[in-house]
Amino acid sequence: MKKVIIYLRTSSDRQLDNTSLSTQEDICRNYCRTEGFEVVECSVNEAVSAKETNEKRVIELLDFAKEMQGKFEVLVVYKLDRFARSQEQHHWLRGQLLKLSIVLRSASERIDETPSGKLVEGVMAAVNEYDNAIRRERSIIGVWKRISDGLWPKQPPTGYWRPKVPGVRLSLCEWDENCYQAIIDIFTFFNTGAYTQDQLAKLMAEKKLKDYKSVTLKFSKQYISKILKNPFYAGLMVNQEGNFVQGKHKPLITIATWEKTQDLLKSKSNNATHKRLYNHPDFTLRRFTKCSFCDKPFTGCWSSGNGGKYAHYYCANPKCERYCQTIPKKELEEKFCDYLKKIKPKEEFIVFFEKVFITRYEERIHEIKGDYLRKMDDIKELEKEQAWLIEKGQKGVIPDDLLEKQLKDLEQKITLSKFSLTDMHAEEVSIDSLLSYAYAFIRTADLVWYDSLSDARLKYQRLIFPDGVSFDGREFSNQRLALPFNLITDIAAKKSTVVRTRGLEPPTLAGYAPQAYAYTKFRHVRAVPKRGFEPPRANAHSALNAARLPVPPLRRLRLILA
Template identity: 35%
Template sequence: MKGIIYTRVSSEEQVKGTSLEHQEELCRNFCKDRGIEVLAVFREEGASAKTADRAEFLRAIEFCRKNKGKIDAFVVYKVDRFARNTEDHFYVRKMLLDYGATLNSVSEPIGNNPAEKFVETVLAGSAEFDNAVRKQRCVDGMISRLNQGINPWQPPIGYISPQTKKRGEKKNEPDKPHEEIFPIIQKGLKEFSKGLYSQAEMLNLFDKLGLSKIRGKKTRPQFVSKIFCNHLKFYAGILVNPWTKEEIRGIHKPMITKEEYHKIEIILSGRSNRVKHNRLNPNFPLKRTVLCGHCGMPLTGSCSTGNGGKYLYYHCRNRDCAMYGKAINKKKLEEDFVAELKRRTPKEKFLAIFKATILDLWEEKGKDFRMDAQKYERQIAILDGKRKRIFEMREDGSYSQKEFQERKEEIENEIVATKISLSETRIDQFDVEGILSYANNFISDLGRQWLDLSQSHSRFQKMVFPEGISYKRDEGFGTARMGLIYELNKTFGANKSLLVPLRGIEPRLTD
């Protein structure tokens, strides 16, 4: 007979002692007395007392499977070494029988006759009962600590566990705040409770406060979601008994107040009546476009009330700037802005050449597009023919229903993709000359266009000054990078030509 030995302990204390060696010695003596040749010994060290998912145990089972019919005996010291759950016990025992191996216990009579089966069932049930008792004692201990206001598990990020388990002690003190991470999470939650940030914006806020630097990795949406979904009550000083759902006041230092916790809950549920701050105030259309000429910060707008009524003005909001709190008359700044637009408006000669250049380029590219369109039209004709042939092959039985469906879907996907490519080449449907005429009329009087706008000042200003433009009181506007067409205008003004290509615009010139 051939067999294997499986030994197991469930705690580090036993691993350091003689339990494994003693078990193996008794198992080897058992095999020797019964003439069983030991092919392998599998030692499970420090595994859980309640799970059947054990590394060495699985290796032992796999050994039996791979050597099916060659292993006669699976030897353990005691039934509870084998499995602590009755269902697991008999399920795995059946597996062993399927592989040709019989379970043998050194210290207990188990086998296949009625008396031995009865004893085996009782022993397996006893092991399960013992495991259940241990589990209940563990649960009772955790409930006791919860009732004392102590979190018995690992705390969420922002707190440090006392690490009593490593010292072989039970946790009897609350989790302490992490010196660096606690204030960052705390500030983020307090800001969120004010309704100033969305969950997505919290990512940047946490990293801006230094969280990514401390953790060594960028903050992810899953991290923020876990804070709000799993740990929010803990941060508010609330512990929850997972068995009774009872809420208990924790004795750890909370990050947020109960009031802030409820505000966050309301925001997360979508029931918040918070008012979003409108950055685009129609009274101050140049806000965030005109920059302070001293510090570079965007100007903001304010209103003061006096005997003469309301006084609207722009000002720098940077407290460290020399111009902080010094008003710039709204009417004066906006008049200067209109004058600046008129000064930068392209001249008629430039617009005429620009229009001719674009039309020339459009015609050149149009030839390529038309050639592509013809190519795609031919492809569609071929694909339509293939599709028709697929239906014919289904009718004459060449394709099964499954084959027909697969080929039909494949060819139809190709047809759709090719039609999309074809539609992208149909540029002749656009009246490019009309569009250019409209564009020329629009940009030929920028000052008037800005004055006539009522809702789209910000978009217009971004088109002309994508990075904003600086302004100094009593000095006026400074230099600024402008949109593409205005940069071309500057080039034209300096060189009197459009020969210098910009971003791939290369006009064809005729003699």
């Protein structure tokens, strides 16, 4: 009696032919009893079908046969398509088994070593390869069809998961509550220019985030790069032709954010890298704060000593009298936070802010509509260029390969522009919510800045002081405040009744307001621009005091009151 080993395997988690492993085993055992074989062992392989997996199975089966050589003579399979999925694999593995004195038998097909048996075996191997190729082709077509419909048929990327919905074969991907915010942060931090991909990988790795399966996410530079390049997070997918299609899932970022990220990723020269690192996360006031003596920006550095590291700001201008006079990082940032408290106006003037803000909001609405119309014009121009290319291609003026590339680039530009229009009018912004945000912005400037991360600080401080601030070694001053603060300053000036406006007097010290003259005489006469400047108006100066806005150095008054 010949000894046999039964080899069973599945095609996938869901049997395509509705045949379970137990059913396969019963049929194989019945076949062995009929042929008079003695079953030595039953080997089960439950891996999922794939090209690489099939090749691995062939190697594993051959290794198993070598290990069991001499213990069995016949290898029984349920069907030949469980043995190998291509003619090449089938005949190669069959030949290797024959070298080990092992023959192959199928419980479902009549094969043997006779000429007719070999013919049947060869034909069945060819049919199995054809059937496998057809299944794979249909599967690929189905995948691309799903993508064209805006559905993602593959494993969702990090930050998303696919819930099981009864009656729905392929449900929409939804945000993974455990880690979606990390994906948003990756795009936000990278676009600020304060973080490189390496720094982002380290930052995210320190958080030890987990996905919806409670699996710890491992972030590397390559993984961060893969995330930044994935249009899925912007609500886009790439179809079979290489064009973008709008997905039905909810995007984590806007298309504008994704486009900005791609522009940064394409700038891989050393020069571009330095631009991205212009704002250092450890020194948020670097290059934002200027020296009051030379008007050059401060820089920052870490120094070592006494068993520790210490952060400092300093003026790096060798011609300045305060060159390399360091200021501890903590001290300067605390002074800046105190300065933010000083610029907060009185509540009585914030009340009058609403009417002016609404006026500015209405102006901005018109600007947005103008942007929409300009975007429409851009799309029309792109479509004209597309039509021109097609016309030249039909006449044979442009080579086919070059025409195909240019048309593909144009199609992507048109698609992205149309998606941008959708984003532009996707949501209605409430005037009440904008006012609430503006009030919070004005009232809590110091608290928000102090509690923010470095990238948020960079944005926030530039939002309040568009031209930066100056520091004289003791206190801060500014050239220009943000629009909300300027509007309140104007309101305070209109409400003030101290002195009526007379215009600007000649640029002489004798014409200065008493307060300004005393301030100049004390220590800032040397900072007066050589070209001269107009003196501050008395009523505007009183309005600044009334709004509780700090009086800047004298050489900045002209810029603020102009």
